[in-house]
Amino acid sequence: MPEFSDTIIRLFDGLEKREATGEGGLLTGSDPSAFDVSDPLRLWIIQVGVIIMMAQLLSLGLGRMKQPKVIAEVLGGILLGPTAFGRIPGFTQHIFPSQSLPYLSLVANIGLCLFLFIVGLEIDASVIKRNARMSVIVSLAGMALPFGLGSALSIPLYHQFVDPSVQFTYFMLFTGVAYSITAFPVLCRILTELKLLDTTVGIIVLSAGVGNDVVGWTLLALSVALVNAGSGLTALWVLLSCVAFTIFLLLVVKRAMLWLARATGSTNDGPTMFYMTVVMILLWACAFFTDSVGVNAIFGAFLAGIIVPREGGLAIALTEKLEDMVTIVFLPLYFTYSGLNTNLGLLDDGITWAFTIAIICLAFLGKFGGCTIASRLSGFSWREASTIGALMSCKGLVELIVLNVGLSAGILSQKVFSMFVLEALTLTFMTTPLVTALYPPERRVIATSGGAPPQIRDEEGDADKKSLVNEEQPWRYRFTVVLDKLEHMPSIMALTQLARPPVPDFSSLTTAVSMSAASDPAPLKYKMPEVSISALRLIELSDRPSAVMKSSTTDTLIHTDPLLGIFRMFGELNDLLVSTSLTIVPHDDLAYNVVDHAKRNASQLILLPWLPPCAGTAETSEGATPRREKLDHNPFEAIFGTSRDKSTSTVHSQFVRGVFAQSRTDVALFVDPGNHINTCAGTGGSYHVFFPFFGGPDDRLALEFVVQLCANPKINATVIENTPIERPLTAHSDIKADTDFLALPHQHGLTTSSIVGFPDTVYGQPNTEMRMQSETADSITWSRYAGRNLSDSDIPGPLRVALSRINFTNLASPVPLHAAIQRASMCQRVLVVAGRSKRLAVENHHAELKDLVEEYRVVGHEVTSKTIGDVATAFMVSGCATAMVVLQAANVGLE
Numbered sequence: 011m012p013e014f015s016d017t018i019i020r021l022f023d024g025l026e027k028r029e030a031t032g033e034g035g036l037l038t039g040s041d042p043s044a045f046d047v048s049d050p051l052r053l054w055i056i057q058v059g060v061i062i063m064m065a066q067l068l069s070l071g072l073g074r075m076k077q078p079k080v081i082a083e084v085l086g087g088i089l090l091g092p093t094a095f096g097r098i099p100g101f102t103q104h105i106f107p108s109q110s111l112p113y114l115s116l117v118a119n120i121g122l123c124l125f126l127f128i129v130g131l132e133i134d135a136s137v138i139k140r141n142a143r144m145s146v147i148v149s150l151a152g153m154a155l156p157f158g159l160g161s162a163l164s165i166p167l168y169h170q171f172v173d174p175s176v177q178f179t180y181f182m183l184f185t186g187v188a189y190s191i192t193a194f195p196v197l198c199r200i201l202t203e204l205k206l207l208d209t210t211v212g213i214i215v216l217s218a219g220v221g222n223d224v225v226g227w228t229l230l231a232l233s234v235a236l237v238n239a240g241s242g243l244t245a246l247w248v249l250l251s252c253v254a255f256t257i258f259l260l261l262v263v264k265r266a267m268l269w270l271a272r273a274t275g276s277t278n279d280g281p282t283m284f285y286m287t288v289v290m291i292l293l294w295a296c297a298f299f300t301d302s303v304g305v306n307a308i309f310g311a312f313l314a315g316i317i318v319p320r321e322g323g324l325a326i327a328l329t330e331k332l333e334d335m336v337t338i339v340f341l342p343l344y345f346t347y348s349g350l351n352t353n354l355g356l357l358d359d360g361i362t363w364a365f366t367i368a369i370i371c372l373a374f375l376g377k378f379g380g381c382t383i384a385s386r387l388s389g390f391s392w393r394e395a396s397t398i399g400a401l402m403s404c405k406g407l408v409e410l411i412v413l414n415v416g417l418s419a420g421i422l423s424q425k426v427f428s429m430f431v432l433e434a435l436t437l438t439f440m441t442t443p444l445v446t447a448l449y450p451p452e453r454r455v456i457a458t459s460g461g462a463p464p465q466i467r468d469e470e471g472d473a474d475k476k477s478l479v480n481e482e483q484p485w486r487y488r489f490t491v492v493l494d495k496l497e498h499m500p501s502i503m504a505l506t507q508l509a510r511p512p513v514p515d516f517s518s519l520t521t522a523v524s525m526s527a528a529s530d531p532a533p534l535k536y537k538m539p540e541v542s543i544s545a546l547r548l549i550e551l552s553d554r555p556s557a558v559m560k561s562s563t564t565d566t567l568i569h570t571d572p573l574l575g576i577f578r579m580f581g582e583l584n585d586l587l588v589s590t591s592l593t594i595v596p597h598d599d600l601a602y603n604v605v606d607h608a609k610r611n612a613s614q615l616i617l618l619p620w621l622p623p624c625a626g627t628a629e630t631s632e633g634a635t636p637r638r639e640k641l642d643h644n645p646f647e648a649i650f651g652t653s654r655d656k657s658t659s660t661v662h663s664q665f666v667r668g669v670f671a672q673s674r675t676d677v678a679l680f681v682d683p684g685n686h687i688n689t690c691a692g693t694g695g696s697y698h699v700f701f702p703f704f705g706g707p708d709d710r711l712a713l714e715f716v717v718q719l720c721a722n723p724k725i726n727a728t729v730i731e732n733t734p735i736e737r738p739l740t741a742h743s744d745i746k747a748d749t750d751f752l753a754l755p756h757q758h759g760l761t762t763s764s765i766v767g768f769p770d771t772v773y774g775q776p777n778t779e780m781r782m783q784s785e786t787a788d789s790i791t792w793s794r795y796a797g798r799n800l801s802d803s804d805i806p807g808p809l810r811v812a813l814s815r816i817n818f819t820n821l822a823s824p825v826p827l828h829a830a831i832q833r834a835s836m837c838q839r840v841l842v843v844a845g846r847s848k849r850l851a852v853e854n855h856h857a858e859l860k861d862l863v864e865e866y867r868v869v870g871h872e873v874t875s876k877t878i879g880d881v882a883t884a885f886m887v888s889g890c891a892t893a894m895v896v897l898q899a900a901n902v903g904l905e
Contacts, residue, residue, distance in 0.1 A: 042056070043056055043104045043105070045107050045109050045110050047109060050110060050113045053107075053110055054110070054113060054114070054117070056105065057105060057106065057110070057114060057343075057346075058339060058343065060090065060105060061086070061087075061090065061342045061343060061346045062338065062339065062342055064086040064089065064090060064342075065079075065082055065083045065086040065342040065345075066082075067086075068081075068082035068083075068085055068086050068089075069082035069083075072085075075442075076203060076204075076442045076443075076446075077439060077442060078196050078199050078200060078406065078438065078442075079199075079337075079553060080193075080196055080345075080406050080407045080438065081435065081438060081439060083341060083342050083345040083407075084345050084348070084349070084407070084410060084431070084434075084435060085435065086342065086345065086346065086349070087342070087345035087346040087347070087348055087349025087350070087352070088349040088352050088354065088431070089349070090105075090106070090346055090349055090350070091346075091349040091350040091351070091352055091353065092350070092352075092353040092355065093349075093352060093353055093354040093355055096350075096353075097355075106350060111347070111350070114343065114346075114347055115347055117340070117343055118340065118343040118344040118346075118347045119307070119308075119344070120340065121336055121339065121340020121341060121343055121344055122308055122311075122340070122341075122344050122411070123293070123294075123297050123307055123308055123310075123311040124293075124311070124332055124335075124336045124340060125336050125340065125341055125344075126308045126309075126311040126312040126315065127293050127311040127312070127314055127315040127332070128195075128315060128329055128332060128333060128336060128555055129194065129195055129223070129312060129315060130311070130312045130313065130314060130315020130316040130317075130318070131315040131318055131325040131326075131328060131329050131559070132194070132195060132198065132315075132325075132329075132555065132558070132559055132562075133194070133220050133223065133224065133315070133316060134220070134320060134562070134563070135220075136320075141213055141214055141217040142217075143388075144214050144217070144218075144385075144388050145214060145217030145218045145220075145221055146218075146221060147384050147387075147388055148214060148215075148218040148381050148384045148385055148388070148398060148402070149217075149218040149219075149221035149222045149225070150384075151380040151381060151383065151384030152190070152192065152218065152222060152377055152380045152381040152384070152399075152402045153190040153222060153225060153226070153380075154190075154380065155376045155377075155379060155380035156186075156189040156190045156373065156376030156377050156380060157186040157187070157189060157190040157376075158186075158376075159189060159372045159373075159375070159376040160182075160185040160186040160187075160188065160189030160190065160372070160373070160376070161182050161185065161186045163185065163368065163369065163372055164178075164181055164182040164185040164186070165182075166365070167181075167185065167365060167369075167426065168181050168182070170361070170365065171362075171365070171423055171425055171426050172422075172423060172426065173423065176420065176421055179236075180233070180236065180237050180419075180421050181421055181422075183229075183232075183233045183236065184233055184412070184415075184416040184421050184422065186229075187226065187229045187230050187233055187412055188409050188412050188413060188416075188430055189372075189373050189376055189377075190222075190226060190229070190376075191222070191223075191226040191230075191405065191408050191409050191412055192218075192219055192222040192223065192226070192377070192402050192403075192404060192405070192408070193404050193405050193406025193407060193408040193409065193438065194219045194220065194222070194223035194408065195406070195407070195408070195555065195558075196404055196405075196406030196407065196408075196438060197215065197216075197219045197401060197402075197404050197406075198216070198219070198558045198559075198561075198562060199558050200401065200404065200441055200442055200445070201215065201216060201401070201562075202551055202557075202558050202561040202562070202594065202595075203442075203551065203595075203596060204442070204445060204446065205451075205593075205595065205599075206445075206449070206454070207561055207562060207564065208564070209454045209455055210390075210394065210455050211390075211394050211397050211398055211401075211449065211454070211455070214385070214390075214398060215398055215401045215402060216562060218381070218398075218402065219402070222402070223408070226408070226412075227309065227312055230309075230412055230415065231249075231252060231300075231305050231306075231309050232249060233415075233416075234304070234305050234306050234309075234415060234419065235248040235249050235252070235304055235305055237419045237421060238304040238305070238419070244304075248303055248304045248305065251303045252300065252303065252305055252309070255299060255300070255303075255313075256313060259296070259313055259314075259316075259317050260316075260317060263292070263317055264317040264319075267288075267289075267292070267317060267318060267319055268319040268321065270285060270288060271285060271319050271321065271322075271324055272321075276322075276324055276327075277319065277321045277322030277324055278322055280324075280327040281324065281327055281328055281331065286328075286331065289314075289318065289328065292314050293310075293311055293314040293315075295310075296310030296311060296313050296314040297310040297311045297314070298310065300313075306415055308411070323570070325559070326556050326559050326560060326563075329554075329555055329556040329559060330554070330556045333554050333555050333556055334554070337553065337554070337555070341407075345407070345410070348410055348413075348414050348431075351414075351417060351424060351427060352424075352427065352428045352431045353424060353425075353428055354428055354432065356424065356425045356428055357425070357428060357429065357432075362425065362429070365429065366429045366432060366433070369429055369430065369433045370432070370433045370436050370437065373403070373405075373433050373437060374403050374437055374440070377399065377402050377403035377437075378396075378399035378400060378402075378403050379399065380399075381395075381398050381399040381402040381403075382395045382396050382398065382399035383395075385398040385399065393448060393449065393453060394449070394455070396448050397445055397448045397449040400440075400441060400444045400445050400448055401441065401445055403437050403440070403441065404437065404438055404441040405433070405434040405437045405438050406434070406438045409430070409434040410431065410434055413427055413430050413431060413434070485511035485718050485721070485808075486509070486511070486614040486615045486676070486715075486718065487511050487540070487541045487542065487614065488541075488542045488544075488611070488612060488613050488614045488615070489506065489509060489541075489542070489543045489544070489613055489614070489615050489616075489617055490544050490546060490604070490607055490608040490611060490613040490615070490616045490617065490675070491506055491543055491544065491545045491546065491577070491617045492546055492548060492604055492616070492617065492618050492619070492669075493545055493546065493547045493548065493573045493574065493577060494547075494548045494600075494619075494662075494665075495573075495662075496572070496573060497621065498619035498620075498621065499573065499576055499577070499619075500682070501619035501620075501621070501680045501682045501893075502577075502617060502618075502619040502680065503577070503580050504680060504893070505617050505619065505678060505680035505895065506543065506580075506586075506617060507584065508719055508722075508841075508895070509615065509617060509678060509715075509718070509719075510541060510584070510586065511541060511718060511721065540587060541586060541587060542587055542589070543581065543586055543587065543588045543589070544588075544589050544590075544591065544607070544608075544611045544613060545574065545577050545578075545581075545588055545589070545590045545591070546591055546592075546593065546603075546604060546607050547568070547571055547573055547574050547590065547591070547592040547593070548593060548595075548600055548603070548604070549592065549593070549594045550594075550595070550596070550597050550600065551594045551595050551596045551597075557594065560594060561594040564592050564593075564594065567592060568590060568591070568592045571592060574590045574592065577590070578590065591607065593607070597665075600665050600668070601665055601668025601669045601671075601672055602668075602672060604616065604618075604669050604673075605669060605672045605673045605674065605675070608673065608675045609674060609675065613675055614675070614676065615675065615676045615677070615678055616669065616673060616675050616676070616677045616678065617678050617680070618666060618669060618677060618678070618679045618680070619679075619680050619682070620659075620662065620663065620666050620679055620680065620681050620682070620877070620878075621659050621662070621682050622659060622663075622681060622682075622683065622873075622874050622877075622878075622886060623659040623660060623663075623873050623874065659873070660873050663873050663874075663876075663877045666679060666877055667876065667877055670846065670848075670898050671901070672901075673898070673900065673901060674900050674901055675900050676711055676897065676898070676899055676900050677897065677898045678715065678895055678896070678897050679846075679877075679878065679895065679896045679897070679898075680893065680894070680895055681878060681882065681886070681893065681894040681895070681896060682893060683886060683889070683891060683892075683893065683894070697724060697725050697726075697839055697841055698725075698726060698727065698728065698837045698838070698839065698840050698841070699716055699719055699720065699725060699726070699727035699728070699840075699841045699842075699843055700727070700728050700830075700833070700834040700837060700840050700841070700842050700843070700891075701713065701716045701727060701728070701729045701730070701842070701843040701844070702730050702732060702821075702826070702830040702844065702881065703729055703730065703731045703732065703792065704732050704826070704845070704847065704853050704881065705784070705785065705788040705853075706784060706788070706845060706847050706849065707784065707787075707845075707849065707899035708845030708846045708847050708848075708849065708879075708897055708898050708899050709788070709844075709845035709847065710787060710788060710791045710845075710899065711845065711897045711898070711899040712843050712844060712845045712895075712897045713729065713791060713792070713795060714791075715843060715895070715897055716729060716816065716843050717795055717809070717812050717813065717816065718812070719841075719843075720812040720813075720815040720816050721808055721809075721811065721812040723815075725815065726815040726816070726817075727815065727816045727817070728816075728817045728819070728833070728837070729796070729816055729817070729818050729819070730818075730819050730820065730821045730830060730833065731792060731796070731818070731819070731820050731821065732820075732821050732822075732823070732826040732830070732853070733820055733821065733822040735822055735823060735824045795813060795816070795818070796818035798813060800813060800814055821833070825858055825861075826853070826855075826858070827855055827858045827859065827862060827880075827881065827884040828858070828862070830884075830885075831862075831884060831885060831888045831890055834885065834890050834891070835888070835890045839892050840890065840891055840892055841891070841892060841893050841894070841895065842882070842885045842890075842891040842893075842894045842895075843894070843895045843896075843897070844878075844879065844881045844882040844885065844894065844895075844896055844897075845879070845881065845896070845897055845898070845899075846878060846879040846882070846896050846897065846898040847879045847880070847881055848879055848898070849898075849899075849901075855880040855881060855884065856880060858884070859875065859880045859883060859884055859887075862884050862887050862888065863887055866887050866888060866889075868887050871883060871886075871887060874886055878894070878896040879896065882894055882896045
């Protein structure tokens with residue numbers, strides 16, 4: 011019963027009779043939804059539009075519940091079928107008439123073959139080899155017990171719901187296979203989204219899932235062969251033919267494909283056009299062979315995916331070529347075609363619902379119980395073992411494919427088919443919340459390499475590794491560096507070089523201070539700690555299968571990622587100790603991962619890059635310092651959002667604000683206005699740092715950062731303290747000017763995907779005691795650095811040298827931002843340092859910033875202001891800064 015081949019032949023017979031019809035279309039009054047066998051394209055386009063829109067709408071809501079997209083696609087197909095929309099009079103007759111279903115089925119099966127090819131690409135045999143013993147035990151236990159329970163349940167199901175003309179052995183075989191299968195693609199997605207791939211549980215589940223998938227497809231192929239063969243001898247010949255074909259592919263064709271990939275350079279630069287053509291021919295040739303010998307075409311496509319070489323990320327590159335069309339168009343078509351055969355309205359009596367509940371409970375108990383017991387016997391704790399059982403009970407689309415094969419073969423009736431579809435949906439829906447409850451982040455065990463004992467992930471952080479920054483230890487030396495995009499690499503390397511504490515050079519101290527101070531033993535007693543940089547490579551997890559494949563190969567990707575390679579070389583050239591890590595998470599979790607990584611590594615400062623929306627919008631002559639011209643925007647861009655760079659920067663600014671809001675670690679943000687002037691020290695020439703001190707925790711941190719910068723002999727600084735004069739507005743008088751604030755900073759999930767609202771961060775209103783404490787801290791910090799006598803012998807040598815390069819002054823002006831900008835404009839190659847000042851700020855600069863925006867004719871500064879604060883935005887608007895560093899102190903003690 012080669013369904014795929016029969017459908018193609020039948021459709022081509024119909025196309026031979028095609029005539030030139032529909033010349034006028036709508037203009038002649040014809041119904042565009044009317045089906046015409048000689049011109050089925052118009053109705054097919056309508057069907058595709060309805061199916062895709064339904065799947066996307068459902069995925070929006072279910073995605074918020076952390077459910078995989080397959081739930082939305084399957085549910086959308088069921089709703090478009092006789093269960094819901096099919097009950098609307100005329101809907102099925104106009105949108106899904108019975109005459110059009112063969113065409114829909116053909117396209118759906120083409121997409122299914124492509125999807126099974128991608129599933130084959132996802133399977134990596136090396137995953138099983140690394141954890142062979144445990145994965146085999148869990149996989150076999152997770153198939154044997156469910157198969158037995160499914161076979162037992164098939165007896166009453168057969169007598170109650172199945173036509174006697176169907177052989178019981180065939181029905182029992184399909185029921186057992188449906189029970190024992192695990193949805194490997196959906197499982198990979200869940201493991202990635204829940205960040206379990208680096209845990210011992212995730213590694214074992216991934217390995218067992220691969221083995222389960224291979225054995226499950228083999229059993230399904232055997233089942234189809236038995237059903238399609240008229241006798242046992244014929245089935246044996248079909249099975250032997252498939253085995254011989256598989257061996258030929260694995261031993262001969264696989265080696266030939268690897269040789270061809272290397273010969274064409276596909277393993278280095280991605281698949282060439284010629285290699286892609288060969289792969290597509292191989293895919294359809296394998297599908298044709300398995301369909302012709304009596305096994306479904308999807309098995310040939312699956313085998314074709316398995317034999318594609320994995321060298322050089324070739325399998326991932328091939329997946330990226332195909333995945334969008336498959337996941338957006340083809341898979342929803344297949345699930346809709348499946349949903350048209352699903353009628354939950356047939357579950358209309360008590361006995362039917364009793365069997366449906368029994369199917370769901372036994373399917374879960376079989377998978378959960380078998381895998382849990384096997385994991386527990388393998389040495390896992392009960393919590394870990396139960397998590398493995400919950401993950402392995404995920405069914406997803408793989409069971410739906412099995413059920414559709416059984417339905418098309420006539421083994422399953424429509425009622426039994428609907429009962430099993432509901433079971434697959436329920437178990438897949440249960441997986442994510444159940445795993446979240448059983449295996450919370452604080453109880454997860456991180457897998458280690460080299461036989462080292464596993465480590466429990468400590469959410470409280472390693473506080474014992476942190477060193478407080480004080481007068482005797484003025485430098486921050488433990489950094490978390492965020493690497494996300496190639497265009498941010500110059501900025502992050504410049505910031506890392508700037509933030510690096512100075513290397514003690516005691517010979518230079520004698521020339522920097524007097525002989526009496528140089529002879530003081532304080533410099534000799536000062537011990538510079540070793541600088542530690544933890545580079546975190548962030549990759550956004552998208553809905554694409556290739557992203558999931560990358561997340562399962564992070565141990566390889568961390569050594570081949572170009573951004574990490576660039577930063578490693580940067581560390582070697584500058585004699586910096588760099589440790590690297592890589593994480594692939596959804597966009598909404600990017601900020602939390604940065605904060606969590608900094609906490610676990612006991613970092614003292616998070617280094618972030620940012621290109622503001624106005625960066626690079628105008629051309630300037632080489633060597634010139636851009637001024638207000640580069641910030642003059644087309645007002646229509648702010649209205650219609652036509653600037654691509656602005657949109658990209660706005661999305662990235664949401665991530666930056668999320669880090670600011672959630673971080674319990676000090677944060678430094680390097681802002682590149684787009685001047686592309688090298689700001690790294692050590693490349694020749696001097697650099698001037700300008701810092702306006704207004705007060706507050708962020709400005710106190712910024713002052714300490716400026717002192718650390720000036721320990722570099724090629725950097726000097728000007729620090730001005732503003733003295734307020736007759737300001738009409740009091741601090742925080744318009745704290746409610748922005749109405750679309752985020753939640754408190756210590757709450758997870760503060761990043762948002764909304765671009766239109768430009769959300770900001772907000773902190774709790776400070777009381778009088780907090781404000782007085784902050785003002786006292788401002789005075790102490792200012793006097794510690796600005797009021798020191800450099801001839802005092804109790805000042806550590808490096809601190810004395812740094813303070814000698816800083817000019818501390820006072821500035822009294824009713825318009826402090828204008829005055830500060832005027833003072834900074836006098837300097838060349840100026841690096842502006844500013845506090846973000848969103849919390850406990852002494853002054854309110856909203857009114858003056860508004861005047862500056864009107865003066866410099868800038869449009870759309872809201873994103874910049876809500877990201878870096880009013881003071882830094884004022885310098886951005888004026889265009890006087892070569893680069894900027896915006897700092898925010900750790901968000902502690904706010905509750």
